[in-house]
Amino acid sequence: MDQQPTIGILHPGSMGAAVAACAKQNAASVLWCKDGRSTASTERAAQFGLTPVTALGELLDRSEIVISLCPPAAAEDLAHDVAAHDFTGVYVEANAIAPERTQRIAALLAAATVVDAGVVGSPPARGKSPVLYLSGPANATTRIEALFAGTDVQTKTLGAKVGKASALKLAYASFQKTSRVLVALAVGMAREHGVDQELIDVASRRTDSYLSEPEYIAKTAARAWRWGPELEEAADTLAAAGLPPEMLRATASTLARWNDAKDDSELTLTDALKQLAQP
Known part of the structure; x- marks a missing residue:
């Protein structure tokens, strides 16, 4: 396993940017795609030291692990966009969506390894320390645990079945x-x-x-x-x-x-x- 993987964050909202900043402590870099994003997203990404790219394809080509943290309604559309680029890395589906939707996304992203995740708690800033619950293939959840080791994001793996983290x-x-x-x-x-x-x-x-x-x-x-x-x-x-x-x-x-x-x-x-x- 690479000690310092390149990470992609979709997208740097208030939770996503803070989680990405924690991941950055154990990553070579954290990329975000500025195409279509707001001024607020740009400012947050700059505040947390994230690296901008111009297109989703570039982010996916350069990233070994992609973390999806977006409004729940956009989760499947975003996964479809990622699937269209045949992403083959680890895709962390960390949105607040139903287990059935998470399983559909896992099936859609057949070329990738999908980890189901759920954040419980406030964004990791100003002393807050949320828990990122994980479920999915053991080799992939182990990589995500290592990514957040020693950061303000705690991790807990619930097992291999995709959907358990979303259900919790x-x-x-x-x-x-x-x-x-x-x-x-x-x-x-x-x-x-x-x-x-x-x-x-x-x-x-x-x-x-x-x-x-x-x-x-x-x-x-x-x-x-x-x-x-x-x-x-x-x-x-x-x-x-x-x-x-x-x-x-x-x-x-x-x-x-x-x-x-x-x-x-x-x-x-x-x-x-x-x-x-x-x-």
């Missing part, structure tokens, strides 16, 4: 990002009625993440028959305040799948999840 990324994002929106709705509702500070005081008494308490899912299922209607009332209150009620109505609809578990104190986590998966 989206599972975490589904909780973390939805929770942030729920905070906005809850504070907005409380502020409309002049009790937002009291709401914050109540919440400050509990700081643990519900995501770390999966055993509570069975208790949630047993109480769903009461919680669903309560959230419908909350949705009505949001609507009256001019705030969007759809998220709470969707949550109430999800809880309805557990109506048959009413007050079932013997329900297990496995049974609760099985019921949740049934319409």
Whole structure:
């Protein structure tokens, strides 16, 4: 394995540029393609010391490892562009996309070795140290681990199956990002009625993440028959305040799948999840 491979980054957004800067510590150089990119991208690339090239083909011809970090909607189109150039190196698909899309991209890039990746955490700057989860062929994931060794990007390999890293990324994002929106709705509702500070005081008494308490899912299922209607009332209150009620109505609809578990104190986590998966 080359000790200092040449890396290509697609593209230097806020996350991509910071990740590329970390990779640069163990690379001969990090290339980026300036064709069609914004002034902000150019400034970020310069700030992190990335080397510009004029065309995608040049980047692919010179790079042994390419890291794709772009908006999720663009991930497959970008992979198609790369496939058209018959790239044969390691392609790190690090976008927040569904496992099925990652697997389609792996099939599309048949000439390359595809590593599935997911970044959990903030861009590696100002003391932040995200984790880059990896899954794919062992020889390729080992190269990516070496690329980020000793940098602010931590790596953790989940196995050889492409799609596992993407699944972990989206599972975490589904909780973390939805929770942030729920905070906005809850504070907005409380502020409309002049009790937002009291709401914050109540919440400050509990700081643990519900995501770390999966055993509570069975208790949630047993109480769903009461919680669903309560959230419908909350949705009505949001609507009256001019705030969007759809998220709470969707949550109430999800809880309805557990109506048959009413007050079932013997329900297990496995049974609760099985019921949740049934319409």
